Amino acid sequence: MKLFEAVERYVTRRRVEGLQFMSGQAVLRALCKHCGNIDLGDLSSSQIAKFTSASRFAPKTSGSKFSIVKGFVDFYVIRHQMSQLVLEKPPRPRSDRQPFIYACNQIRTLLHQAENAVRRRDMFGGETFRMILLLLYATGITHEEVLVLRRSSVDLAKRRINVDGISTRQPRSLPIGLELRRELTKYMNSTRKLSRREDLLFRRNNGQPIQYSNLTARFAVLRKDANLMPSAQCQVPRILDLRFTFAVHRLTQWIRTGKNLNDLIPALSTYMGYSTLTRAEQFLAFVPERFKEDLKKLSPAKGRRRWCENVQLMNFLASL
Structure with missing residues (x-):
């Protein structure tokens, strides 16, 4: 061949x-x-x-x-159609760039300013911008995935969002909470008049798709309106950091409530579309320092049943 x-x-x-x-x-x-x-x-x-x-x-x-x-x-x-090759992986790039983890009050400020600080030259409405940011934070999906969502992707009755696979992300069906369903219902009802089921969920004022460059330009203005300052490490808040914040806030909440991270990290990895079920462990490095000792107790190196032996967890992963 x-x-x-x-x-x-x-x-x-x-x-x-x-x-x-x-x-x-x-x-x-x-x-x-x-x-x-x-x-x-x-x-x-x-x-x-x-x-x-x-x-x-x-x-x-x-x-x-x-x-x-x-x-x-x-x-x-x-498939025995070629011989085994010894492949040497390129060195992993070193990056000093750390994600900016938003505090809850900063998220609230962003959502409020996104909807209310509207300018005449904006390509899409404040309500649309707010809903995009809310979905990024509440579900951890990527900006690529949120911009290609269609109205038919949202099943309000079953409280699920069907996300298409983008690049290396896996397609999946995400369960959502009651509050997010309420926000989506309000948004979809307000935009129902000029929309069909197969239309994109988020569009520009002229009906065209929203580009990532449109989002980043709008977010740069929003960041100033919300008076968001760089972190202590001089990291400027980005729209991409909402995905990191979603993961860190979920892990922090689980640690506070004494959940077993060995079971929940694979679930979080799957929910976020990673093909590796332990990929979400990377976010543990950004969990607040005051939880480090709790983290060691919850996820010891030895002595715990492995997540893949949990039948209930495996059934949940299969349903996504």
């Missing part, structure tokens, strides 16, 4: 699994261009290393490309 044919088959398989895999397809086609349309069995570790570690790529980009190519290689190795 030629490399190009193998790539197209793999991309088709990932899409059948529910992923859009647009960036993955672009990376693998670039690999074909780099190596030529060789036989799949002739693909070597050195060719892959040269492709993923090209000097024109940033370290973070190299790591992302490596993950995509490794998934492709593993797919065919498991």
